[in-house]
Amino acid sequence: MSLWRKEKSIIYALHPEKIPASGARLTYTFGLGGIAVLASLITLLTGVALTFYYVPTPSDAHNSILLIQDVVSFGALMRGLHYWGAQWMVVAVTLHLARVVFTGGYRPPREFNWLIGVALLVITLVWDFTGYVLRWDDGAYWAFLVGTNLLREIPAFGETIYRAIVGDVQIGANALLRFYGWHIFGLTVAGVFGVVYHLWRLRKDGGISRPLLDENETREFISRDELFFREFILSALISAALVFLTLIFPAPIGVVANLDAGVTDVRAPWIFLWVQNLLRVIPPLWAGIIAPMFVLALIIALPFLDRRGPGRAIWFARERWKPQVILAVIALVLIVLSVVEAVR
Amino acid sequence: MKLTRRDFLTNLGFGSFLVASGALAAMLARFLTPNVVTPAPGPVEIGSPDEYAVGSLTHIENARAYLGRDERGFYAIIAICTHLGCTPRLDADEFVCPCHGSRFTRDGKVISAPATRALDRAFVGRNANGKLFVDRSRRVSGDYRLLA
Structure with missing residues (x-):
């Protein structure tokens, strides 16, 4: 009897028997989807560990993080991996989205999976923000205050939505507990379900997108074993890089939040710097609600702006210029706004 | 168009499901809205x-x-x-x-x-x-x- 049988392992079940060699080329996908999954797994596991010490109350939250950082054995490493894993998740998910646009990976029949993917991007960002506020340090507190007050700018339903999300008329113990609940449980359920759905749907849509074949060209494949081997090597390298990153740049934590004291300067978390910049110049409803919704709607619509022609699974194919140009413009605008805000 | 008994019961079933889902959504929304909030500062x-x-x-x-x-x-x-x-x-x-x-x-x-x-x-x-x-x-x- 042998306990280990390769063909019965879960890894076997999760991988297709073979995939086209073109789809497995590193310069096609850069492994970004896989990196996002790996980063989310690392973040998930270290997150479970952090719940053993983190206390989600305004009086203890910040102190419990200091305890994790300074007293708990390997606490700083655990929290660092959680922090950097989360940052990598955001970066990998975003770049993965860009890769899919610039290679036309969204083309039929994969439009539905595009929508799941965009939902996963939104989940990732909310996950990031809810985690950020748990720090309950100066920066997190003001971001929490501004982010939740933006909800009040929504016409007619603003106050109702605010109360349903914050659980109070101001941010405090209720709000922190709710965001904690969403962060460690609600979003985890949604995220895990979304990732599984995304991967399952990828298989159902015929696996990784591939270019159309020319006549008398034959398609080359790599085996499941080869695919898994490549994934393993990439995962090992990424994990090692994350550990090094954590050792060199510890996860940041500021001084404890103090509502009473007027602070000098406040910076939004880097993913929302562009919103902070817009908030300086245009009314809150437009800068904080409508602009992000507009960007999201544009991203959702990208595959549906391009219904013709081949050019699938080819980088920067000319016939699919429309979504590529729109995404490039969005990216450029958001990056410029963010950089201007960061160096202000 | 004549409504058969089968169609009527099917519609009734789906209708009940929709009503129940709506009620559930309303209940969840109400559940999320707090009944006790921080009092205004004195x-x-x-x-x-x-x-x-x-x-x-x-x-x-x-x-x-x-x-x-x-x-x-x-x-x-x-x-x-x-x-x-x-x-x-x-x-x-x-x-x-x-x-x-x-x-x-x-x-x-x-x-x-x-x-x-x-x-x-x-x-x-x-x-x-x-x-x-x-x-x-x-x-x-x-x-x-x-x-x-």
């Missing part, structure tokens, strides 16, 4: 009137407010930015918001956007023991003064 006692000179503007600890005194009397400026609620700091005779850079005069009037509304004023009163208090839950107009 009055904060701050000291005798003569501790504050004419022309002064003093930060009041734990009240998110500043007490001012001019020739006409006492007033309190609430240190909550009217843009998105951050706490502005008093910086060389101007209130400056750290979040989005709104600036206000010493009196709380807007100098520069994004804020469009002057800082709110809170009620200032005098207790039976002669001490002043500031009550942030009572907003008053910019003209309000507690006579010295």
